[in-house]
Structure formats: C-alpha cells, structure tokens
Amino acid sequence: MSETKYIHEITLKVRDYECDMQGIVNNANYQHYMEHARHEFLLSAGVGFTDLRAKGIECVVRAIAIEYRTSLCSKDEAVCRLYLRREGPKFVFYQDIYRKSDNRLCTRGRVDTVATVGGRATRGDELAEFFGEYITE
Amino acid sequence: MSETKYIHEITLKVRDYECDMQGIVNNANYQHYMEHARHEFLLSAGVGFTDLRAKGIECVVRAIAIEYRTSLCSKDEAVCRLYLRREGPKFVFYQDIYRKSDNRLCTRGRVDTVATVGGRATRGDELAEFFGEYITE
Amino acid sequence: MSETKYIHEITLKVRDYECDMQGIVNNANYQHYMEHARHEFLLSAGVGFTDLRAKGIECVVRAIAIEYRTSLCSKDEAVCRLYLRREGPKFVFYQDIYRKSDNRLCTRGRVDTVATVGGRATRGDELAEFFGEYITE
Amino acid sequence: MSETKYIHEITLKVRDYECDMQGIVNNANYQHYMEHARHEFLLSAGVGFTDLRAKGIECVVRAIAIEYRTSLCSKDEAVCRLYLRREGPKFVFYQDIYRKSDNRLCTRGRVDTVATVGGRATRGDELAEFFGEYITE
Numbered sequence: 372m373s374e375t376k377y378i379h380e381i382t383l384k385v386r387d388y389e390c391d392m393q394g395i396v397n398n399a400n401y402q403h404y405m406e407h408a409r410h411e412f413l414l415s416a417g418v419g420f421t422d423l424r425a426k427g428i429e430c431v432v433r434a435i436a437i438e439y440r441t442s443l444c445s446k447d448e449a450v451c452r453l454y455l456r457r458e459g460p461k462f463v464f465y466q467d468i469y470r471k472s473d474n475r476l477c478t479r480g481r482v483d484t485v486a487t488v489g490g491r492a493t494r495g496d497e498l499a500e501f502f503g504e505y506i507t508e
Numbered sequence: 509m510s511e512t513k514y515i516h517e518i519t520l521k522v523r524d525y526e527c528d529m530q531g532i533v534n535n536a537n538y539q540h541y542m543e544h545a546r547h548e549f550l551l552s553a554g555v556g557f558t559d560l561r562a563k564g565i566e567c568v569v570r571a572i573a574i575e576y577r578t579s580l581c582s583k584d585e586a587v588c589r590l591y592l593r594r595e596g597p598k599f600v601f602y603q604d605i606y607r608k609s610d611n612r613l614c615t616r617g618r619v620d621t622v623a624t625v626g627g628r629a630t631r632g633d634e635l636a637e638f639f640g641e642y643i644t645e
Numbered sequence: 646m647s648e649t650k651y652i653h654e655i656t657l658k659v660r661d662y663e664c665d666m667q668g669i670v671n672n673a674n675y676q677h678y679m680e681h682a683r684h685e686f687l688l689s690a691g692v693g694f695t696d697l698r699a700k701g702i703e704c705v706v707r708a709i710a711i712e713y714r715t716s717l718c719s720k721d722e723a724v725c726r727l728y729l730r731r732e733g734p735k736f737v738f739y740q741d742i743y744r745k746s747d748n749r750l751c752t753r754g755r756v757d758t759v760a761t762v763g764g765r766a767t768r769g770d771e772l773a774e775f776f777g778e779y780i781t782e
Numbered sequence: 783m784s785e786t787k788y789i790h791e792i793t794l795k796v797r798d799y800e801c802d803m804q805g806i807v808n809n810a811n812y813q814h815y816m817e818h819a820r821h822e823f824l825l826s827a828g829v830g831f832t833d834l835r836a837k838g839i840e841c842v843v844r845a846i847a848i849e850y851r852t853s854l855c856s857k858d859e860a861v862c863r864l865y866l867r868r869e870g871p872k873f874v875f876y877q878d879i880y881r882k883s884d885n886r887l888c889t890r891g892r893v894d895t896v897a898t899v900g901g902r903a904t905r906g907d908e909l910a911e912f913f914g915e916y917i918t919e
Contacts, residue, residue: 387528392531392698394529398676399677402672406799414857421857432713434710434713436708436710438708524684525677529832536813539810543662556719558719661803662802673799
C-alpha cells in the first residue's frame with residue numbers, strides 16, 4: 372500500500388499514563404489514538420463529531436481491526452494517518468500509526484463506520500455530503 | 509478516624525491496564541475508582557447518576573483531595589468505602605480505599621460536590637431529599 | 646457458534662467514566678474489558694500475566710478484531726466470555742461480550758497473541774504448557 | 783496569584799473519548815493532563831521520568847488536590863501551566879489548567895511529590911540536582 376493514499380495526519384506525543392506494566396502503550400490506547408484522529412479529520416473536513424450529533428447524525432463504529440507491529444514507548448510520538456473509502460452504507464477508515472522518529476509502522480487498522488439517524492443505520496448519504504471529496508476510490 | 513463511619517463499600521479488582529510503567533495503579537485511576545464508588549452509592553440510595561441527569565440535576569465535583577499511602581498492584585482488590593457529610597450547599601464524600609488482602613489504607617480522599625440545575629449550583633435541597641438518611645452528622 | 650464453547654467468563658459492571666458523550670461505553674473500553682477478561686482467565690488457569698513476565702515470557706497481542714453489535718450503557722453489566730484456540734505459534738482468544746440483563750451479544754472479538762521470550766516470538770510451547778487443557782480444538 | 787510564576791506550559795487538545803456522559807472532560811482526566819504536563823516538564827528540564835527510573839529514582843505522588851472551576855469540552859484546548867516549590871523533602875507542583883480560547887481557569891491543582899530510592903523516600907537531594915534552577919522560592 373502506498374503512503375500517498377493518506378489524506379489526513381495528526382501527531383500525538385505518547386503520555387506516560389498510556390503505557391502499561393510492559394513499558395509500552397497499552398493496546399487499547401491505539402484505538403483511542405485512532406478515534407481522536409478520526410474526529411480531528413472530521414473537524415478538518417468542516418464538521419465535528421459533536422456537530423453531527425447536534426444534527427441528529429451519529430457516527431457509529433461497526434467493526435475495528437488492528438494489527439500490532441511495533442510498540443510505542445514513553446517519549447515516542449505517534450503519527451496517525453488515514454484515508455477513507457465508502458463501501459455501500461459504510462465509511463471505512465484505513466488508519467495507520469507510525470513512530471515519528473523513524474517512520475516505522477506501529478499499527479495498521481481498519482474501522483468500519485455507519486451513520487445512524489434516530490438510532491437506525493442510514494444508506495450513508497448524510498455523511499457522503501461531508502466526506503465527498505475525501506473519499507478514496 | 510473510626511471505620512464505623514462508612515456507610516457504603518464496593519470491592520474492585522485491579523485491572524492490569526490500570527497499572528502504569530511503575531507496575532502500580534496509576535494515580536488518576538484511584539479517582540476513577542472513587543467516582544464509580546460514588547455512583548454505585550447513588551444507585552444503592554435509590555437514584556442513579558443518569559436518573560438525576562434525567563431530572564435535570566447534575567452532580568458536579570467542585571474539588572478533590574487525595575492522599576496516596578500504599579500502592580495497589582496487579583491482582584490486588586480495592587475496597588472503596590465512603591461516608592457523606594453535608595456542609596451547606598456542598599455534599600462532601602469522604603472516600604477511602606483499602607487493599608483487601610490486609611485492609612491497609614491505600615488512599616484517603618475527600619470529594620466536594622454540589623448539585624446544579626440548569627447549570628447553576630443549588631442550595632442542595634434536591635439532593636438532600638435523596639441523601640437524607642445517609643448523611644453523617 | 647454455540648455458546649458451549651466458552652471456557653471462562655467474568656462479569657463487569659459498567660463504570661460511568663467508561664461511557665462517552667454518546668452515553669454508551671466508549672469503543673476502546675471493550676478492548677480493556679477483553680484484556681481484563683484474558684488476564685483473569687490466565688489467573689484462573691494458575692498463572693498470572695505478571696507471573697509470566699517474571700519468568701521472562703511476555704504475552705503479546707499481534708492483532709485484534711471486534712464487531713460492535715449492541716452498546717452497553719450506564720448500569721449495564723457486561724458478561725465477558727472466551728475460548729481459546731492454538732493456531733501454530735499463535736494463541737487465538739475468541740472473546741464475546743454479552744449484556745447480562747438479556748444475554749444479548751454486544752461485541753464479538755478475536756485476539757491473536759504470541760508468546761515472546763527475550764523480545765522474540767516463540768513457537769508457543771511455553772504457553773501451551775499452561776493452556777493445554779483449555780485449548781478448544 | 784500572578785501567572786508570571788509559571789515556568790512551563792503545554793497545550794493539549796481535548797480528545798472526545800476523554801469526555802463523559804455530561805459532555806465534558808471527566809474529572810479524573812485532568813489528573814492525567816497534569817501528570818503528562820509534569821513529565822513533559824521533566825523532559826524539558828533534561829531528564830525524563832523513565833530516565834529517573836533507570837537511575838533507580840522514582841517520583842512518587844504523595845497527595846493531590848484539584849479545584850474544578852470551568853469544564854473543558856470537545857474541541858477545547860487545555861493549556862497546562864506549572865511551577866514548582868521545594869518544601870523539605872517534598873517537591874510541590876502547582877499546576878493550573880486554562881481553556882485556551884479565553885484563558886479562563888479550568889482547574890487549580892497542587893501535587894505533592896517525593897523521590898524514592900529503593901522504595902524509601904529520600905530527602906529530595908537527588909531531584910534537587912535536576913530541578914534546582916526551576917524551583918520557585
């Protein structure tokens with residue numbers, strides 16, 4: 372996969388409380404990094420997660436898959452990159468995290484999301500309106 | 509201070525992800541334990557935190573003070589005990605955490621809370637209705 | 646999949662701080678529940694995560710996949726069930742979380758783990774020694 | 783108290799998973815922000831938390847007190863400022879958090895720490911060596 376697909380990135384400094392007894396970032400915290408990266412992407416696309424909620428649109432995660440390659444440690448910086456594909460009603464975020472110091476891949480992830488209105492999944496057209504230009508074919 | 513003052517307790521097993529690089533429960537997690545203990549106390553008193561919110565009453569923490577005495581580790585169980593005093597508009601939770609294996613004091617805490625309605629602090633009468641019998645003089 | 650495959654379960658009460666703005670347990674926290682369930686399973690199998698570390702064996706997560714079906718809320722209890730398969734050097738934990746009140750499936754998960762000694766993945770024989778009888782064919 | 787006392791600051795963007803059902807940053811997370819701010823200060827002073835640990839020196843929190851004034855929400859940025867006083871064997875961090883948009887005080891905190899070597903509290907001279915010039919009289 373070419374890195375040129377990425378359309379958004381943020382850099383996060385590892386916080387020591389995110390590291391566990393093994394001295395490395397706890398696995399679940401990568402999911403937190405990924406959520407924050409998605410929400411920052413939404414903001415950069417002109418619409419916040421809380422703004423969508425105010426419109427009655429909830430972005431709901433249906434599935435997540437993460438491969439763990441290299442662990443992040445205290446003092447490391449995580450570069451969270453993503454691109455987005457639409458697959459029918461689903462918006463699939465491909466989210467990879469790299470260690471800033473050497474650009475080494477730490478985690479490779481995929482997050483399947485849908486939009487719901489009134490608790491029911493939609494065909495995705497509400498979000499497509501916001502994401503249109505960001506969707507990778 | 510006599511332990512007989514306590515009016516409520518819950519026991520929580522330490523989860524390994526709550527431990528940090530030092531191999532002990534991260535300091536902020538005791539605050540999480542304390543919040544959970546307060547909310548469980550509310551439920552035992554017949555009213556949940558979310559129920560209060562549904563009535564438009566928010567319980568807001570104004571101040572917290574915690575002394576750290578003994579660290580909890582992997583496999584430990586935390587016994588979270590509390591009692592409650594009213595000080596004017598404030599409801600003050602005295603919350604101490606003990607290690608179950610030897611009843612050793614781990615943290616001693618005090619949490620000052622107020623009730624707000626419509627974002628404004630009240631004189632506390634809404635909560636006193638629920639807490640009446642639980643308040644230690 | 647039959648529920649009879651499960652070999653271990655724990656029940657966790659949702660803590661309000663685990664819920665996010667949507668009023669439901671934040672997605673990453675299910676991963677925390679799953680980690681805690683695995684570590685409790687290890688203890689029940691007679692060996693703790695920290696004991697393994699003391700022997701120089703680290704259990705490392707290589708991949709995780711979670712499907713989100715039903716959200717847990719404040720006051721809910723999560724029943725975390727698992728079974729285990731060996732696939733070559735990998736120990737694969739199948740971990741599902743149910744809502745206790747109605748036994749509804751909340752998340753379906755798969756966690757691929759390997760044992761490492763001195764930072765290198767092993768063929769898994771160290772862990773098989775502990776897990777032998779628990780492995781589902 | 784004059785703001786001119788501060789000797790270090792970092793800015794952190796609120797992450798949505800840090801917000802709870804009330805739509806505001808959960809109280810315990812301010813403690814996380816404060817820990818991260820202290821550790822970043824240590825790094826800026828030329829010594830990391832993990833470096834101290836490697837030398838056998840543990841920085842241990844003995845007490846924490848936080849007043850909550852204004853809540854942080856989604857999209858807010860937190861400016862974490864601190865100064866440091868030595869009180870005998872204790873190093874006391876005065877740590878305040880401001881909302882970046884209007885410089886409004888969100889939390890005012892005090893964290894009492896000591897250095898331990900081999901599990902025993904020291905008179906603080908090991909840390910004073912690193913902190914000397916940063917200590918406010």
